[in-house]
Amino acid sequence: xxxxxxxxxxxxxxxxxxxxxxxxxxxxxxxxxxxxxxxxxxxxxxxxxxxxxxxxxxxxxxxxxxxxxxxxxxxxxxxxxxxxxxxxxxxxxxxxxxxxxxxxxxxxxxxxxxxxxxxxxxxxxxxxxxxxxxxxxxxxxxxxxxxxxxxxxxxxxxxxxxxxxxxxxxxxxxxxxxxxxxxxxxxxxxxxxxxxxxxxxxxxxxxxxxxxxxxxxxxxxxxxxxxxxxxxxxxxxxxxxxxxxxxxxxxxxxxxxxxxxxxxxxxxxxxxxxxxxxxxxxxxxxxxxxxxxxxxxxxxxxxxxxxxxxxxxxxxxxxxxxxxxxxxxxxxxxxxxxxxxxxxxxxxxxxxxxxxxxxxxxxxxx
Numbered sequence: 001x002x003x004x005x006x007x008x009x010x011x012x013x014x015x016x017x018x019x020x021x022x023x024x025x026x027x028x029x030x031x032x033x034x035x036x037x038x039x040x041x042x043x044x045x046x047x048x049x050x051x052x053x054x055x056x057x058x059x060x061x062x063x064x065x066x067x068x069x070x071x072x073x074x075x076x077x078x079x080x081x082x083x084x085x086x087x088x089x090x091x092x093x094x095x096x097x098x099x100x101x102x103x104x105x106x107x108x109x110x111x112x113x114x115x116x117x118x119x120x121x122x123x124x125x126x127x128x129x130x131x132x133x134x135x136x137x138x139x140x141x142x143x144x145x146x147x148x149x150x151x152x153x154x155x156x157x158x159x160x161x162x163x164x165x166x167x168x169x170x171x172x173x174x175x176x177x178x179x180x181x182x183x184x185x186x187x188x189x190x191x192x193x194x195x196x197x198x199x200x201x202x203x204x205x206x207x208x209x210x211x212x213x214x215x216x217x218x219x220x221x222x223x224x225x226x227x228x229x230x231x232x233x234x235x236x237x238x239x240x241x242x243x244x245x246x247x248x249x250x251x252x253x254x255x256x257x258x259x260x261x262x263x264x265x266x267x268x269x270x271x272x273x274x275x276x277x278x279x280x281x282x283x284x285x286x287x288x289x290x291x292x293x294x295x296x297x298x299x300x301x302x303x304x305x306x307x308x309x310x311x312x313x314x315x316x317x318x319x320x321x322x323x324x325x326x327x328x329x330x331x332x333x334x335x336x337x338x339x340x341x342x343x344x345x346x347x348x349x350x351x352x353x354x355x356x357x358x359x360x361x362x363x364x365x366x
Contacts, residue, residue, distance in 0.1 A: 025145050026051060038108040046101045050093060050141075057089040058146045062153050086143070091129075094138040098128050206238045218264035222362065225260040225299075229253065229292065232268050239275050248287040255294040260359055263335045267292075267301060269324030270353050274305040276324075277351070297360040304352035325353070335362050 026047055034043030065085065069078035102121060109116050120134065128134070213231050217223060236251060274288050288305045325344075332340045332355075339361030345352040 021149065022051065022055060025054070025149075029145070037105060038112055042105065042108045046104060049096055049101055053089055053092050053096065053142065054146055057085060057142065058149050060085055061146075062150055086139075089142045089146075090135065090139045093142045094129055094135060097134070097138065098125060202241060206234055209234055210238075214265065221263065221364070222261040223264045224258060225262045225294070225359070226256055226258055228262055228264060228267060229256060232271055235268060235271060243286070246285060248285065249290070250288075251290040251292075253292045256292070257294070260294055260297065260299075261362075262299070262357070262359055263331065263362060266328055266331065266355075266357075269328050270301070270303055270355065273324050273353070274303050274351070277305075294359075297358060299355070299357040299359055301355040301357070302352065304350055307349055307351055332357075337363065 026044075029047045029050075030040060030043045033047060034040040037043045037046070061082065065078060065081045068074075069081060102118075106116075106118050106121060109118070121128070123131075210231055213227075217227070233251070236249065240247065240249065271290065274290075286306050288303065291300075291302045293300045329342055332342055336357060339358035341354075341356040343354040345354070
């Protein structure tokens with residue numbers, strides 16, 4: 001009975017990467033040691049003899065000792081096994097030299113120079129094995145490329161964990177927006193239903209569209225900027241229903257095009273912040289001005305709003321922690337670390353947020 005083993009693409013890729021690495025090691029070691037041997041074919045044979053030792057040494061540390069002991073904080077067992085692996089690989093390398101590699105090299109040189117005498121081969125097996133200078137040489141040759149490979153693995157592990165931590169933080173920040181937004185919008189809907197407003201069904205439909213976007217469309221790394229701004233406009237339309245004539249709002253857009261992409265839900269929290277900590281806290285007439293311009297992948301977004309007239313409200317406002325604003329700042333630092341500027345300006349009667357963002361400079365989170 002034949003059994004077909006199908007390897008997935010990631011597995012095949014990892015196998016090919018590891019095989020390529022060891023082939024490169026074989027070639028480099030051949031070039032290095034071949035210069036001191038009769039010819040490079042002898043060097044290939046000799047280096048190939050030691051490859052199983054290098055490979056076993058690397059995988060025992062990288063895939064057994066570190067994952068099972070170091071990562072599980074079994075420090076004593078880890079160091080004992082690590083020292084054992086180092087000693088075993090060094091002795092195995094030296095034994096391979098004495099029994100197989102050195103005789104092959106000596107025989108090849110002897111054919112070209114019958115008078116050649118190699119002091120390294122003098123003495124009994126035990127005497128050769130215990131010569132410190134050759135043990136140190138075996139230790140160096142065993143560890144050079146293995147620890148280069150382990151360094152690559154350590155860096156990869158660190159990078160993958162860092163990426164996973166960043167991705168988890170981003171998912172938390174995006175998830176944080178959903179209940180925060182829903183809470184604020186439901187408060188608005190509650191106020192309308194108390195007044196038995198005929199606009200309540202429109203608010204429910206508008207809220208449904210925005211939540212659908214947040215839950216389903218905004219789960220990607222980037223979205224179309226036009227679509228993201230469309231959701232902002234839908235949110236503004238909901239707020240207009242709530243404030244009616246008490247709010248003067250202006251929203252100007254220039255340069256918007258379907259080619260521009262942006263990380264989702266960066267603009268909406270800035271707009272929501274202006275309503276929550278501006279218009280909603282102001283008893284009289286309130287205003288919000290929004291200006292969005294895009295040119296050559298550079299987005300410039302400015303939103304300013306009036307502040308409450310009452311000194312008590314102004315003082316209380318300083319105690320408000322804007323989850324949306326802090327959320328946007330953190331996400332910008334992660335996704336556009338060197339490609340954004342977020343400025344917050346506050347005066348007696350005006351609060352403003354200015355965002356400049358290079359849309360094409362978003363980093364990839366794997």
